[in-house]
Amino acid sequence: MSTNKIDPTKWVDKYSDYLFNYTISKVNDRELANDLISETFLAGLKSMKNFKGEATERTWLISILKRKIIDQYRKNNSNKGRAEVKITYNENSNEGDWLEEQAPDRFDKTAEDVMENEELGVAILNCMDNLTEKQAQIFKMKTIDGFETETICKEFNITPSNLWVIIHRARTSLAKCLEKNWF
């Protein structure tokens, strides 16, 4: 089995979007997600020596990130407990306010929605791994960031028809991959 090497200087370019979408799907808060990711990178740097090369870099980073997210959940839950005590003994509390309404709740969607969407985002990103780097970059710029065709053409120095061919290939491959893994 080939061992995977670790190269922190490329982490941000390679994995930040993946980590970001993964975190957003779990905590639903952009700022918190940013904090968690920077913590993850730092923790990764600290424990670089422990990286055995058995998993890919990304899997390894995700496993660190998962721990960070769980820690965050724990923190939230302990806050919930405190809020409970406060409200129970708070005489000024408004009548009719339920405990649940005052406790922090990260999810404002139904559980099903959240589950489906979080899996979907990660599934799409996983499928994008099958694309070539250029395809993935251009597809991301066009579809997710919503850049104009002209801007992308200038950046990559290609013609619009080139761009559409690349987009076409990316879409076909993504559709195939999602069909296999999602539907």
Place this chain on the structure above:
Amino acid sequence: MPNVLKKIGFKMKKNNLLFIDCSEAGHCCDKKQYDEASLSEKIKMLLHMAFCKPCRKYASKNTKLTKLIEKSNLSSCPEEEKKNWKETIEKEISK
């Protein structure tokens, strides 16, 4: 080119005003996903799809993909954050 037309001996000229081939129809369909297809392209595509089952299938898959991506709320993280992270990592490494 749709098989039906081939059977009746229809030959396609270059830059045909009404009939386009599958690859061009595919491109029009891709453009449509980003709202960048012109009216004439849309008409040509619809006309082509009336004859061509594979292209109809491709169009439906393509639309599905667009909807899925919309639904997944994918977003790339802000460039500023990326810069910050890069700087912190570089600092840590050079320590």
